[in-house]
Amino acid sequence: MKNLSKITSIIALLALMVCILPSGAGAKEYEAPVFGSAQFTNETFEKDEPVSILVQSQPGETEMNTVWVQIQHEETGRLFWGNSVPYSKSGTLVSIQLPTEAPPGKYVVQAVSLTDKAGVRTETFNPGASTNVVGEPVDTVKPEFIDAEFEKKQYQPGEEVVLRIEASDDESGIDWVYASIQHLVSKDYTFRGFSNEVDGYHEVRFQLPTNALNGEYGIQYLTLSDRVGNETNVFDAAATFTVIGGSDDTEPPTLRNITIEKPQYKQGEQVHINIDAVDESGVKSVYLYVRHKETGVQYNAFATNNGESFDFSRDLPLNAPLGEYEVFAVYLEDNLGNQTNLFNYQPRIEFEVIE
Numbered sequence: 001m002k003n004l005s006k007i008t009s010i011i012a013l014l015a016l017m018v019c020i021l022p023s024g025a026g027a028k029e030y031e032a033p034v035f036g037s038a039q040f041t042n043e044t045f046e047k048d049e050p051v052s053i054l055v056q057s058q059p060g061e062t063e064m065n066t067v068w069v070q071i072q073h074e075e076t077g078r079l080f081w082g083n084s085v086p087y088s089k090s091g092t093l094v095s096i097q098l099p100t101e102a103p104p105g106k107y108v109v110q111a112v113s114l115t116d117k118a119g120v121r122t123e124t125f126n127p128g129a130s131t132n133v134v135g136e137p138v139d140t141v142k143p144e145f146i147d148a149e150f151e152k153k154q155y156q157p158g159e160e161v162v163l164r165i166e167a168s169d170d171e172s173g174i175d176w177v178y179a180s181i182q183h184l185v186s187k188d189y190t191f192r193g194f195s196n197e198v199d200g201y202h203e204v205r206f207q208l209p210t211n212a213l214n215g216e217y218g219i220q221y222l223t224l225s226d227r228v229g230n231e232t233n234v235f236d237a238a239a240t241f242t243v244i245g246g247s248d249d250t251e252p253p254t255l256r257n258i259t260i261e262k263p264q265y266k267q268g269e270q271v272h273i274n275i276d277a278v279d280e281s282g283v284k285s286v287y288l289y290v291r292h293k294e295t296g297v298q299y300n301a302f303a304t305n306n307g308e309s310f311d312f313s314r315d316l317p318l319n320a321p322l323g324e325y326e327v328f329a330v331y332l333e334d335n336l337g338n339q340t341n342l343f344n345y346q347p348r349i350e351f352e353v354i355e
Contacts, residue, residue, distance in 0.1 A: 031060030032295065033114035035124040038069065040109075040131035041093070047104055047135025050095040055112055057092070062116040062319065067092040072110040073103055074130075076140055078229060079110060087114075101228035104135045118319045119297045142232040143169040143224040150241040157212040157246040163204040163219075163239065165195060169226040179204040182220040184240070186250045189213050189337040190220065211281060212246040213336050252340035253279035253332040257347075264352045267320050273312040273327065273349060275303055279334040286310040287331040292353075293324045316353060326350045 036056035045051050055067050064087035072079050082096040109129040114122045144167060151162035165177045176194050181204075183189035195202035222234040254277060261272035271290070277283045286303040297320070303310035327349040333339035 032120045033060050033064055033116050033122040034058050035112060035114060035122055035127070038109045038112050038124075038127045038129050040107075040129055042131060044132045044134060047098065047102065047133055048100075050097045051107065051131065051133065052093055052095045053109060053129065055092045055094060055114075057087070057114050057122075058089075059087075059116055060120070060122075062118040062120065065115050065117045067094060068113040068115075069094040069096065069109060070111040071096060071107050074106040074108055076103055076230070078103070080107075084115075098133065099229075101138055102133070103138050103140050104133050107131055107133055118295075118321050119317065120295045120321065121297075139169075139171040139226065139228050140230060141169070141171055141226075142230045143167050143174055143226045145222065145224060145232060145234045145237070148219060148222065148237040148239045150239050152241060154242050154244055155208055155212075157208050157243065158210045160205055160207050161191070161241065164198075165202045165204070165222060165224075166200075167202065167224050169224075169230075172226040172228045172230070174202060175225045175227045177202040177204065177225075178223040180220040180222075181206070181217055183213055183337075184216045184218050186213060186215070186338060189250075208243065208246075209335070211249075211336060212243050213250065214243050214246045214248055216240055216242050247281060247336060249280045249334070249336055250338060251280065252338040253277045253283045253334050255330060255332060255342055255345055258327070258330065258345065258349055259347075260349050260351055262351070264354055265316060266354055267316055267322070268318045269316055271299075271312070271314050271316060271351065273303070275310040275312065275330070276308075277310065277332050279332075279338075281338075282335045283310070283332065284335045285331075285333045286312070288312045288327050289329040289331070290314065290325060290327050292321045293326055295321050297321055299325075320353055322353050322355065324350060324352055 038053055038055045041052045041054055053069050066084040067087055068084045070081040080096055082094050085092055085094045109127055112124045146166040148165045155161055167174050178194050181191045191206045193204050193206050195204045218240040219237040222237055224232040257276040259274050265271055275286050289300045291298045299314050301314045303312040330342040330345050
């Protein structure tokens with residue numbers, strides 16, 4: 001129900017260029033990977049040939065691992081990216097094969113990500129490189145939203161909800177519609193899904209749980225995509241429905257206690273943390289955000305339900321940065337979709353990694 005990518009995008013932190021890394025015996029300077037430059041290898045590319053970018057960079061404290069590049073079509077804003085490429089000291093060549101529906105025109109390097117073998121990452125945005133891609137024009141007109149309506153005004157828990165969306169795209173045709181439907185009071189109780197085309201409409205279907213939250217639901221947003229990838233986001237679709245005969249629980253889970261197995265771990269060891277949480281509708285999932293305090297390297301993971309509480313178990317890499325770590329946020333979700341991110345939880349969980 002809850003999209004964790006939204007959560008991580010809110011609390012993700014960029015790696016620092018130069019950091020102070022405390023160790024058990026004191027502190028030493030820790031350097032993250034250092035970005036130098038990014039340049040397209042040609043001023044112009046044909047649409048059917050790979051677009052290549054040469055990235056100059058150098059390692060910091062630890063040997064470099066990979067380089068990743070994302071480029072953007074300047075007019076439409078569409079993004080394209082290649083796979084992570086092994087680092088080369090003489091310059092890392094990243095190749096991106098544009099799909100056949102990619103529009104010709106000016107492209108710029110939108111982001112470069114450098115990662116070393118300890119997981120420390122440096123991200124650079126809009127370094128200024130640009131190129132032109134030439135080829136036959138393609139459809140760049142976005143789809144048009146017409147209307148949206150739920151099949152019924154009222155639903156019982158356990159029923160299937162049907163949302164019908166009417167949209168048009170004269171040139172390429174509608175490929176899919178993605179819908180996010182949200183409880184209008186709780187806000188966090190959300191259903192999301194892609195459509196199927198039925199009789200000229202696009203239908204999104206989802207099953208209400210047997211303990212579905214009572215009250216009114218509406219469309220949070222719709223994303224329409226045509227067959228060449230142009231997208232339209234709609235935030236003012238007014239269709240709603242009401243659930244009756246379900247649950248009235250709108251409260252997220254409560255964290256009762258959180259404990260760690262020990263205060264120090266060696267590189268390569270497995271960290272164990274126990275989470276005790278309760279909820280009227282039952283706790284569905286627990287997710288911990290664990291980061292090295294200085295470099296920002298994160299080892300996040302879901303905890304496993306052991307029947308009475310949740311256990312977080314995460315293997316540290318053999319080259320995990322030494323020094324102090326913290327659980328900087330705890331995510332809890334119940335079986336109704338009520339969720340919370342706890343940043344100021346107690347007792348605070350911190351530990352140290354040593355050699």
